[in-house]
Amino acid sequence: MKLSIAVLFMTLASSVNSFNMVQTSPVRQATSLASATATTGVKRNKNFAKLAGGYLFPEIGRRRNAYLEKNPDANIISLGIGDTTQPIPSAILKGLVDGAAALGTKEGYSGYGAEQGKAPLRERISEVLYNGLIDPSEVFVSDGAKCDIQRIQNMFGPDVTSAVQDPSYPVYVDTSVMMGQTQELDEGKGQYDGIVYMECNEENGFFPDVAASPRADVVYICSPNNPTGVAATRAQLEQTVKTCKERGSILVFDAAYAPFIRSPDVPKSIFEIEGAKDCAIEVNSFSKYAGFTGVRLGWTVVPEGLKFSDGTPVRQDFNRVMTTSFNGASNIVQAGGLACLSDEGMKEIDNLIDYYLENAGILRKTFTELGYRVYGGTDAPYIFISLDGKSSWDTFSEILEKAEVVTIPGAGFGPGGEGFLRLSAFVPREGVIEACERLKKTMKR
Amino acid sequence: MKLSIAVLFMTLASSVNSFNMVQTSPVRQATSLASATATTGVKRNKNFAKLAGGYLFPEIGRRRNAYLEKNPDANIISLGIGDTTQPIPSAILKGLVDGAAALGTKEGYSGYGAEQGKAPLRERISEVLYNGLIDPSEVFVSDGAKCDIQRIQNMFGPDVTSAVQDPSYPVYVDTSVMMGQTQELDEGKGQYDGIVYMECNEENGFFPDVAASPRADVVYICSPNNPTGVAATRAQLEQTVKTCKERGSILVFDAAYAPFIRSPDVPKSIFEIEGAKDCAIEVNSFSKYAGFTGVRLGWTVVPEGLKFSDGTPVRQDFNRVMTTSFNGASNIVQAGGLACLSDEGMKEIDNLIDYYLENAGILRKTFTELGYRVYGGTDAPYIFISLDGKSSWDTFSEILEKAEVVTIPGAGFGPGGEGFLRLSAFVPREGVIEACERLKKTMKR
Numbered sequence: 001m002k003l004s005i006a007v008l009f010m011t012l013a014s015s016v017n018s019f020n021m022v023q024t025s026p027v028r029q030a031t032s033l034a035s036a037t038a039t040t041g042v043k044r045n046k047n048f049a050k051l052a053g054g055y056l057f058p059e060i061g062r063r064r065n066a067y068l069e070k071n072p073d074a075n076i077i078s079l080g081i082g083d084t085t086q087p088i089p090s091a092i093l094k095g096l097v098d099g100a101a102a103l104g105t106k107e108g109y110s111g112y113g114a115e116q117g118k119a120p121l122r123e124r125i126s127e128v129l130y131n132g133l134i135d136p137s138e139v140f141v142s143d144g145a146k147c148d149i150q151r152i153q154n155m156f157g158p159d160v161t162s163a164v165q166d167p168s169y170p171v172y173v174d175t176s177v178m179m180g181q182t183q184e185l186d187e188g189k190g191q192y193d194g195i196v197y198m199e200c201n202e203e204n205g206f207f208p209d210v211a212a213s214p215r216a217d218v219v220y221i222c223s224p225n226n227p228t229g230v231a232a233t234r235a236q237l238e239q240t241v242k243t244c245k246e247r248g249s250i251l252v253f254d255a256a257y258a259p260f261i262r263s264p265d266v267p268k269s270i271f272e273i274e275g276a277k278d279c280a281i282e283v284n285s286f287s288k289y290a291g292f293t294g295v296r297l298g299w300t301v302v303p304e305g306l307k308f309s310d311g312t313p314v315r316q317d318f319n320r321v322m323t324t325s326f327n328g329a330s331n332i333v334q335a336g337g338l339a340c341l342s343d344e345g346m347k348e349i350d351n352l353i354d355y356y357l358e359n360a361g362i363l364r365k366t367f368t369e370l371g372y373r374v375y376g377g378t379d380a381p382y383i384f385i386s387l388d389g390k391s392s393w394d395t396f397s398e399i400l401e402k403a404e405v406v407t408i409p410g411a412g413f414g415p416g417g418e419g420f421l422r423l424s425a426f427v428p429r430e431g432v433i434e435a436c437e438r439l440k441k442t443m444k445r
Numbered sequence: 446m447k448l449s450i451a452v453l454f455m456t457l458a459s460s461v462n463s464f465n466m467v468q469t470s471p472v473r474q475a476t477s478l479a480s481a482t483a484t485t486g487v488k489r490n491k492n493f494a495k496l497a498g499g500y501l502f503p504e505i506g507r508r509r510n511a512y513l514e515k516n517p518d519a520n521i522i523s524l525g526i527g528d529t530t531q532p533i534p535s536a537i538l539k540g541l542v543d544g545a546a547a548l549g550t551k552e553g554y555s556g557y558g559a560e561q562g563k564a565p566l567r568e569r570i571s572e573v574l575y576n577g578l579i580d581p582s583e584v585f586v587s588d589g590a591k592c593d594i595q596r597i598q599n600m601f602g603p604d605v606t607s608a609v610q611d612p613s614y615p616v617y618v619d620t621s622v623m624m625g626q627t628q629e630l631d632e633g634k635g636q637y638d639g640i641v642y643m644e645c646n647e648e649n650g651f652f653p654d655v656a657a658s659p660r661a662d663v664v665y666i667c668s669p670n671n672p673t674g675v676a677a678t679r680a681q682l683e684q685t686v687k688t689c690k691e692r693g694s695i696l697v698f699d700a701a702y703a704p705f706i707r708s709p710d711v712p713k714s715i716f717e718i719e720g721a722k723d724c725a726i727e728v729n730s731f732s733k734y735a736g737f738t739g740v741r742l743g744w745t746v747v748p749e750g751l752k753f754s755d756g757t758p759v760r761q762d763f764n765r766v767m768t769t770s771f772n773g774a775s776n777i778v779q780a781g782g783l784a785c786l787s788d789e790g791m792k793e794i795d796n797l798i799d800y801y802l803e804n805a806g807i808l809r810k811t812f813t814e815l816g817y818r819v820y821g822g823t824d825a826p827y828i829f830i831s832l833d834g835k836s837s838w839d840t841f842s843e844i845l846e847k848a849e850v851v852t853i854p855g856a857g858f859g860p861g862g863e864g865f866l867r868l869s870a871f872v873p874r875e876g877v878i879e880a881c882e883r884l885k886k887t888m889k890r
Contacts, residue, residue, distance in 0.1 A: 038723040041693020042662040044753035045602030055768040083556035093549040100545045104538040111528035111738040150770030157490030217487040248486025278483040293556040294776035308489035323500040325595030331739035
């Protein structure tokens, strides 16, 4: 006897109901959940116990929501998480819509694609974004840079040492801790033992001297930087590549904000630096290019010749991670990625970036006029404001309460971020103007 | 001076060109890539060195392509990888298309969503697929079951022991090895030391006696099973839950093929079994429900009360993985998921499943009539054929060469799969009919 799914879900429903009969009362269920039987004999991963607090951005969201609960009529403006706000422009949108619609036809339907991404997209990334310097076979298309950083960590495993800029995007450190590359958090320093923190401060232009830091196997550099908004110069990157090559380190270069670079000689890719193919992996994303933060599309470049100390190609192991624990980016989304890399799509991206950079300019101007030292915001969507040593979490709370504006405390990006505040230019124009009006009052010195 | 992106890519292009000048000749580049400088001082992750061969399905693809290169006119039919082939039906398609189109409007645009998935989708999964037995807060929406298995492994870390059905979906074992939960491959046995292989064979109806196997921290059970196509009975699952609870093991239940279950008393979810919320995590996927293999959408249920031995809720650590190293499933795809769970969408899914089950019936009938012992294919899209001890890789090659049909050798799923062949019902009807005509000749006994 063949039953329909609907009928079977009813069957499931009725068996579920009969199960519910046993523990109808919510109290009883709660008791059952809290009972000793729910505590298994499986030891918690000891590396997770090392993690201090939750991941930064959900914590910001939690504090924002807590404020909203107390002040339900609050008109909050977010200059917090770097989340795009502008609709996807028409040529790129058409790529996404057509990509979806095609799945309803016999000719256009596609199931599993290559885990590394569709060949035409890998080719276009190679051609349009790297001018052919990178071979399509070196490009791995993914669902985003954050996810790729975890996959890179899975590839490296627990036995490597890692170096990060301080402050930096928290995912590098958190995933290092989760993978077991570190010891415990030194609460006094706010740093994990076993990670090399490369100081970024006003004196060194927020770019670390890698050669002056202890050697690490893996060196994470983000440029344009999150959170400081500072883009590394060609000379800085040349020096970094030189040091990594001399030391036999692998440089993981996060270029997710590359499209914001407008200064002519600032490299948009690490592969513009001679020798980088011998030491670097590049992580990138369509999120900030094309407003794809919710759409999910990124890529990682692993040069063919890059090898571990035993001669195994790094690409071989990264390919193993991609094929074994990933199943490709969504086919619809990859169609959107192809549309991004058309001539029309690239123009649309250019306009989107213009818009956010103009927002950044408004934020820069406001805080400069208020007498703050302001960094970033010219080749990046973030501006980084010195609070002259004042606590960044206190300032975050003060601004949230007095101006109803969400910012990100620099300390959320590591101890080196203390005393700074990150503002994001990803906000509609009217929001940035209104936020600046409010901040002029709250942040007046 | 503000430059457009297009101009900047030209700038990049010219700098790339000048870089290319240094190593114009492809030969020189190849030499450079192969040079000693490209070998870094970073040790390869020792766990990757343990892995035997590549991931199964790319290996199948490689062999298929090698055959095609030698025989470019071959008309190959694939009964190999379980990849959906039928277009997405209209109500579900509309969800995807509308989800994409909305991103072009101010009102419909969305950026980052909750990493755990959109609230309405988590609610619909709870209501429609679990009849409310599972709370929406226990549902984590993702880009697929394969990816979730890796994330579950990242949560458990290297210090747990794992048990798998033998044969089983290769991702459980491969990710265990990659995470460092195992020792080396015992080449004689074809098994990794440190993993508990729970034998599934014709005698035990392809379902293991967990209680008769050594205890493991984490027990992976897939039902309906891949590759055997056998769905576990209620009694078998009750016994498994009982054993896991007694032993303090966590059961990871992979229900990706649940919609194929048509036998009335076969559970579609582990949470139909009393006590499962005290010991089980369930992984699931829209891939096979709605032809979303390329679209990418899945979910994992982690009950609130499930705890590690130190009392830490498992959900807390899984949430840390999801927020730190994942950024949510695509918003477009989640809109498609919501459409799947509408009344109309559920009917469409029902029809799709009917279609594939009819294919499975045709395959079953063909091989039964040829005199083979045939398993699965009634509550699952796979049928598993006994070759009476004959090598499954040899049979795979023979069928590829003589019938130009791609199958999957049982040995690809672990040593327990040797002597069996997996056939997939995910193929257009005309393909399954033609394949059966050819196989009747090749596989005649």
